[in-house]
Amino acid sequence: MKNSGLKNEQKVQEILQKGSNALGEKNSAGVRLFKESDLGDGIISGKLIRPKYNTDELKKSIDTEIFELLPNITPDGPPMVLKSIYDDALDRIDELTSDIVVLNTEIGNLNAKISELEIVSESLKIQTDNEILKANISEQQAITANEQVATTTIDLSNAIQNSINEAVQRVSLFARNESLEQEVVNLREQLFGLAAQTGEGAQSGGNNKFTVKVNGSRVDPEGNDIFLKTTHNAGSSRVAGVTLEVNNVTADSKITNIQFNITGSPKWFKISSGPTTIEPQLSQTYSLVYDNAVVNNAKPTKKRNFVGILVWDGRATSYADTDLEVKVTFEDSKTDSVTLNTRLYKERS
Numbered sequence: 499m500k501n502s503g504l505k506n507e508q509k510v511q512e513i514l515q516k517g518s519n520a521l522g523e524k525n526s527a528g529v530r531l532f533k534e535s536d537l538g539d540g541i542i543s544g545k546l547i548r549p550k551y552n553t554d555e556l557k558k559s560i561d562t563e564i565f566e567l568l569p570n571i572t573p574d575g576p577p578m579v580l581k582s583i584y585d586d587a588l589d590r591i592d593e594l595t596s597d598i599v600v601l602n603t604e605i606g607n608l609n610a611k612i613s614e615l616e617i618v619s620e621s622l623k624i625q626t627d628n629e630i631l632k633a634n635i636s637e638q639q640a641i642t643a644n645e646q647v648a649t650t651t652i653d654l655s656n657a658i659q660n661s662i663n664e665a666v667q668r669v670s671l672f673a674r675n676e677s678l679e680q681e682v683v684n685l686r687e688q689l690f691g692l693a694a695q696t697g698e699g700a701q702s703g704g705n706n707k708f709t710v711k712v713n714g715s716r717v718d719p720e721g722n723d724i725f726l727k728t729t730h731n732a733g734s735s736r737v738a739g740v741t742l743e744v745n746n747v748t749a750d751s752k753i754t755n756i757q758f759n760i761t762g763s764p765k766w767f768k769i770s771s772g773p774t775t776i777e778p779q780l781s782q783t784y785s786l787v788y789d790n791a792v793v794n795n796a797k798p799t800k801k802r803n804f805v806g807i808l809v810w811d812g813r814a815t816s817y818a819d820t821d822l823e824v825k826v827t828f829e830d831s832k833t834d835s836v837t838l839n840t841r842l843y844k845e846r847s
Contacts, residue, residue, distance in 0.1 A: 692747045700745065703826070703834035708753065708776075710824045710836040711743040713783075722818060723838040724786065728793065729845050736788040738767060744824060745781035752777055755827040758784070762820040766793045766842050769822075776826075786822075793842070817842045 513521075579587075692706055700711035701723070718725030728736055746753045753776040758769040770785040818841040825835040 695745050695747060700743070701836050701838070702747075703836050705832070705834050707746070707748045707751065707828065707834060708826050708836075709745045709747060710838065711745065712740065712838065713743060714738075714740040718841055720818065720841060721839075722841040724822070724840040725843070726841075727843045727845060728788070736790055736793060738786050738788050740786040742769070742784045742786060742824065743781055744776060744784065744826070746776040746778055748778050748828075750778055752829045753826045754829050756782075757823075757825045759823040759825060760820065761823065764792050764817060765789065765820060766817065767820075767822075767840070793844075815844050817844075 692702055692709065695709040695711060696702055698711060700709035702709045712724055715723070716725045716727065724740060726738055726740065744753075744756060754774075756774050756776070760767070760769075766789055767786050768789050770787060772784045773782050776782050818839070820840050820842075822838040822840060823835055824838070825833060827833050
């Protein structure tokens, strides 16, 4: 705060020393005005009057005991109020009584309304209970209906699935039946072809899909499939005259390759080249020809001719250690084969 007025010790010391002379001059109205920067701001001065008292007389007045007066005793009486207050209270009581009557009337009306509302409430409770009961019944009916719908849906789904399965099975059985009918036809044709071929002396493979028939062979008393006779000195004029008829008796499977494998010794014959494929229900014929270079020198005895070459000594000789395998491959990569036993009989010259 501003350090002015009696808060300023310097100003206080000046007043103590100079008295009122330390204060500013009064204006025409008798009021001293101070500037904002004046340290005497807020100091008000006046004349200091020191009153004079008669001390003895004052003591007498204070020490005097008055006993002539009656004591100030409050009389006992009933509780009382001022009439004005009493009248106001009566008026207020009348007003409150009127208000009570009005309020009692209103309370009666409200009680009547409360009774009506209680009746309405009870009625609404009954209706609510009925609605709840209806809702429960409806919910139970809905649950039952949903269960029936679910059961019906399952039955319908099962019926549809069974119908689909039956239709698929019917189509599958129909297709299978057609396939089996075609297979029966093929097997019948194959059987007839196989029976016809085997009836003519052909030999069938293990799967009965092709046959090999030997034509031009002699009947061998020893039971070999190919039996030929020749002489010691026939030379290069030997002609076998045997043919092999390879027949594809299937109705729908092509032979894609044919191999002729000669095993044993001596390999006294060869198979002429020809087609390596055979269509279904068709056949191809291949010729068996002498390999004269082998036949002329096949298994000679110890006799040598005049130039020292081992030749047959002129005695009859039989060679039955050579076999011919006819191996075929079908278009499904399955293979089958027929093995033919051969015998060459060289008579004496």
